[in-house]
Amino acid sequence: xxxxxxxxxxxxxxxxxxxxxxxxxxxxxxxxxxxxxxxxxxxxxxxxxxxxxxxxxxxxxxxxxxxxxxxxxxxxxxxxxxxxxxxxxxxxxxxxxxxxxxxxxxxxxxxxxxxxxxxxxxxxxxxxxxxxxxxxxxxxxxxxxxxxxxxxxxxxxxxxxxxxxxxxxxxxxxxxxxxxxxxxxxxxxxxxxxxxxxxxxxxxxxxxxxxxxxxxxxxxxxxxxxxxxxxxxxxxxxxxxxxxxxxxxxxxxxxxxxxxxxxxxxxxxxxxxxxxxxxxxxxxxxxxxxxxxxxxxxxxxxxxxxxxxxxxxxxxxxxxxxxxxxxxxxxxxxxxxxxxxxxxxxxxxxxxxxxxxxxxxxxxxxxxxxxxxxxxxxxxxxxxxxxxxxxxxxxxxxxxxxxxxxxxxxxxxxxxxxxxxxxxxxxxxxxxxxxxxxxxxxxxxxxxxxxxxxxxxxxxx
Numbered sequence: 001x002x003x004x005x006x007x008x009x010x011x012x013x014x015x016x017x018x019x020x021x022x023x024x025x026x027x028x029x030x031x032x033x034x035x036x037x038x039x040x041x042x043x044x045x046x047x048x049x050x051x052x053x054x055x056x057x058x059x060x061x062x063x064x065x066x067x068x069x070x071x072x073x074x075x076x077x078x079x080x081x082x083x084x085x086x087x088x089x090x091x092x093x094x095x096x097x098x099x100x101x102x103x104x105x106x107x108x109x110x111x112x113x114x115x116x117x118x119x120x121x122x123x124x125x126x127x128x129x130x131x132x133x134x135x136x137x138x139x140x141x142x143x144x145x146x147x148x149x150x151x152x153x154x155x156x157x158x159x160x161x162x163x164x165x166x167x168x169x170x171x172x173x174x175x176x177x178x179x180x181x182x183x184x185x186x187x188x189x190x191x192x193x194x195x196x197x198x199x200x201x202x203x204x205x206x207x208x209x210x211x212x213x214x215x216x217x218x219x220x221x222x223x224x225x226x227x228x229x230x231x232x233x234x235x236x237x238x239x240x241x242x243x244x245x246x247x248x249x250x251x252x253x254x255x256x257x258x259x260x261x262x263x264x265x266x267x268x269x270x271x272x273x274x275x276x277x278x279x280x281x282x283x284x285x286x287x288x289x290x291x292x293x294x295x296x297x298x299x300x301x302x303x304x305x306x307x308x309x310x311x312x313x314x315x316x317x318x319x320x321x322x323x324x325x326x327x328x329x330x331x332x333x334x335x336x337x338x339x340x341x342x343x344x345x346x347x348x349x350x351x352x353x354x355x356x357x358x359x360x361x362x363x364x365x366x367x368x369x370x371x372x373x374x375x376x377x378x379x380x381x382x383x384x385x386x387x388x389x390x391x392x393x394x395x396x397x398x399x400x401x402x403x404x405x406x407x408x409x410x411x412x413x414x415x416x417x418x419x420x421x422x423x424x425x426x427x428x429x430x431x432x433x434x435x436x437x438x439x440x441x442x443x444x445x446x447x448x449x450x451x452x453x454x455x456x457x458x459x460x461x
Contacts, residue, residue: 006118006125006126006127007048007049007088007089007118007125010088010116011088011089011116011117011118012049012050012054012088013088014054014085014086014087014088014089014117015050015054015055015056015086015087015088016045016048016050016054016055016056016087016088016089016090016091017056017057017058017078017081017087017089017090017091018038018039018041018042018045018055018056018057018058018091018092019058019061019074019075019078019090019091019092019097019098020035020038020039020041020057020058020059020061020062020092020093020097021038021059021061021062021064021066021072021074021075021092021097021098022034022035022062022063023063023064023065023066024063024065025063027063028062028063034093037093038092038093038097039057041091041092041093042055042057044091045089045091048089048120048125050088050089058074058077058078059074060072060073060074060077061073061074061075065100066096066097066098066099066100066101066104066148067100067101067148068101068104069099069101069104075098075099075104078090078098079108079111082108082111082112082115082117083111083115085115085116087115087117088116088117088118089117089118089119089120089125090112090117090118090119090120091120091121092120092121093121093122094121094122095119095121095137095140095141095144096144096147099141099144100144100145100147100148101145101148102141102142102145105137105138105141105144105145106138106141109128109134109137109138109141110128112128112129113127113128113129113134114129116129119133119137121140160257160283160284163255163257163283163284164284166255166286166289167182168255168257169182170255170257172184172250172290173244173245173248173250173251174187174192174196174224174225174226174232174245175187175192175193175196175224175251175293176250176251176290176291184289184290184291185291186291186293187224187232189224189232190414191224191411191414191415191417191418192224192232193293194407194410194411194414195221195222195223195224195411195414196224196245196251196293197293197294198221198407198408198411199212199223199242199245199246200245200246200251200293200294200298200302201404201407202215202216202404203242203246203302203305204298204301204302205400205404207305207309208309209239209242209243209246209306209309210239212237212242213237213238213239213242215408216237217236217237219408219411219412219461220412220415220458220461221237221408221411221412221415222234222235222236222237222415223235223236223237223238223241223242223245225241234418243306246302246306247303247306249285249299250290251292251293251294251299252287252292252293252294252295252296252298252299253287253288253289253290253291253292253296254285254286254287254288254289254290254296254299255284255285255286255289255290256282256284256285256286257282257283257284258277258282258283258284259276259277259282259283260274260275260276260277261274261275261277262274262275263275279303327344327346327350327352327371327375328371328375328378328379329352329371329374329375329378330344333352333369333374335354335356335366335367336367337354337366337367338354338356338357338366340354340356340357340366341356342354342369343355344371349370349371349372350370350371350372351368351369351370351371352368352369352371352374353365353367353368353369354366354367412458415458416455416458416459419451419454419455419458420455422451422454422455423448423451423452423454423455425451426444426447426448426450426451427448429444429447429448430444430445430447430448
């Protein structure tokens with residue numbers, strides 16, 4: 001005798017599938033009792049009449065959310081087996097384990113009803129082919145989706161409320177750390193602090209992220225970064241790394257939330273697209289929350305400089321960074337006829353050209369202007385304007401250059417000090433190891449040699 005009148009010999013001729021899922025990896029580790037209850041459904045399938053060899057447990061989706069079926073191999077396996085008429089019963093602890101999305105839930109109900117497959121949970125057994133069974137399963141699926149949105153809204157509201165107070169523990173950039181009490185402090189490493197400050201100072205002098213990288217490479221200086229475990233490491237400077245430092249508002253002491261927008265497209269797309277928002281569209285921005293490396297005014301100045309460096313004259317109306325070439329007013333000249341930015345042409349002589357209307361409407365070029373006479377007049381006017389104060393400007397330039405040289409010399413000294421410490425540390429490790437333990441001694445000796453070679457190269461540089 002079967003425990004349900006809905007189960008027929010046709011169902012028992014197929015196998016029973018037990019679908020097991022936990023929403024997050026944390027739940028898999030922490031919610032062990034829920035996991036035991038789901039695996040205990042094997043005994044219920046036996047009581048319903050299925051032998052052990054006809055019971056299949058699918059737990060490929062442990063640690064995955066049920067918001068979508070695109071990434072769940074276990075759920076897709078269940079659908080495939082039902083399509084092939086291999087399954088007589090789908091058993092889960094609750095329908096929320098199968099899906100929390102009606103666009104995935106109702107197609108499964110249609111498929112099970114058409115292929116003659118039952119669905120069971122802890123409350124009972126349902127036949128999707130009948131009106132009552134489909135009604136109950138449809139209501140449970142709808143409530144499951146509504147419950148997901150309710151939980152998400154509740155959690156998001158709490159997160160936003162905490163962010164509005166500036167107390168949300170977001171991931172901090174390199175150079176800032178959070179202690180055991182939750183207070184954010186500068187990293188307890190004077191070399192890392194000085195190197196980050198040097199990035200900002202060098203950019204304000206060079207006005208270009210790529211030139212900051214060139215300056216660091218010229219003096220063999222590294223950038224402090226974080227590895228995948230959050231530990232401080234020193235890496236060769238890259239433009240992307242320098243830009244991430246220059247653009248992060250936490251270095252100006254500001255707590256920010258909602259600086260980007262995530263858009264999810266088709267279910268088949270592997271990753272959602274992330275769009276960086278302009279500063280005026282940030283959701284939350286609270287000043288003076290973190291210990292600053294620069295002031296907020298300096299941060300705003302840097303963002304303006306970075307935006308102006310983007311050389312898209314026609315679209316953004318920016319000047320761009322100074323580039324190689326004879327023309328002095330590259331990105332600075334506007335057309336007196338139409339008001340658009342003029343570009344530089346070196347073919348056939350240096351000329352400023354207004355070709356915006358030609359690009360957009362295929363009309364003739366607005367005007368050509370020879371660059372040499374214009375640049376000569378600009379140079380004369382420039383020196384005439386600076387003549388009364390040229391000595392003061394020259395003195396200030398020399399002072400800034402001297403300060404920059406002193407900062408770089410200090411950074412190089414800190415770099416050497418760190419390498420000497422690492423070499424001494426490797427030496428202490430090697431001398432304290434048992435010589436009889438040859439494999440360990442050989443590895444420590446190799447690490448010592450690598451540290452000494454790095455120190456030697458830095459001293460030579």
